[in-house]
Amino acid sequence: MRLNAALLATDAPPIPEAKRWLDGVTFPPDRPLLNVSQAAPTDPPPEPLRRAIAEAALNDPDAHLYGPVLGTDALRAELAAEWSRNYDGRIAPDQVAITAGCNQAFVAVMSALAGAGDEVLLPTPWYFNHKMWLDMTGVRTVPLPCDAAMIPEADTAARLVTDRTRAIVLVTPNNPTGAEYPAETLTAFRDLARRHGIALVIDETYRDFHSRSGAPHDLFTDPDWSDTVIDLYSFSKTYRLTGHRVGAVIASESFLREMEKFQDTAIICPNMLGQTAALWGMRNLRQWVTSERDEILARRAAVQSYLGPVDGWEILGLGAYFAFVSHPFDAPSDAVARRLVREAGVLALPATMFAPPDDPICDKGLRIAFANIDRTQIRDLANRLAALA
Structure with missing residues (x-):
């Protein structure tokens, strides 16, 4: 049979590809694999949240039925209230939609914004699933190049906007670089997007692990934020709900009415048990989330402390x-990533998975998802990289 040419031309999913590099490789007990390839919690949700999910599964008949296309009223209202409080703004419940994870939030938003032949600006290095969907x-x-600190600049983006441009997408804190975009950077991009009548889409999947206390921006x-800004969020990392697939879109009511067409066609409704879990987490786990953030920030500090001084390796972005690091070898990053598996027992993703082939970052860049390993393992990682160099 004949397949969709655009799908065939799309790159393969990077995570499964990287995991195939492990085939046939043996990792001795004194040097087990350090898997820093994927940014996902490896532990289940805290027990009280698991009990809330079990209670809903057993005793709430609605948890097993179709729900509202844009999510339950209770979760939309809770998220609107929290965003209004945290960002000192005014977000109404009908400006919130719940999705099947943040990846699905992105594809729903893009389906409402752009079609074949249109253009979307993505900073490089980019999040590969965003690029895959557009393809x-x-x-x-x-591609929108970033500066040496892995921050994109609105002045650079302005030279790339055409009459086919439909959106600029920013991820902050960034995947893959970890960079936290300054508030003034987001404001400059908002102003640029508004001047051209296009959308500024901000993916804030990792906002709960931002190093800054308080709101990371004032958008x-x-x-009039909703005439330009579309915000994306994920419950997956914050509450360890990756398998339940719960995300959100914050946008104008009129935009969400159009996006609802895609949502109804693609998923009918978000996962009902996942929404129950997200709502319970928002109402009951604030202190627990704070402790999770503290641990991630401690691991970030450990990366800076242990990996920062390693000769030949440079931290380009962290958060x-x-x-996101630069390696010292005279070889492209994909070849170095495979060598790390064989010689150091480390699985990391090369920059070739996050940028076009002609981007200079492909020669030196590697993404390390350090949230998957503890501080002792971070020190071990630094030692292994130092030995390899």
């Missing part, structure tokens, strides 16, 4: 779950 749907990705203090 599948015939939307042209316009929602603008009473949330990620360190």
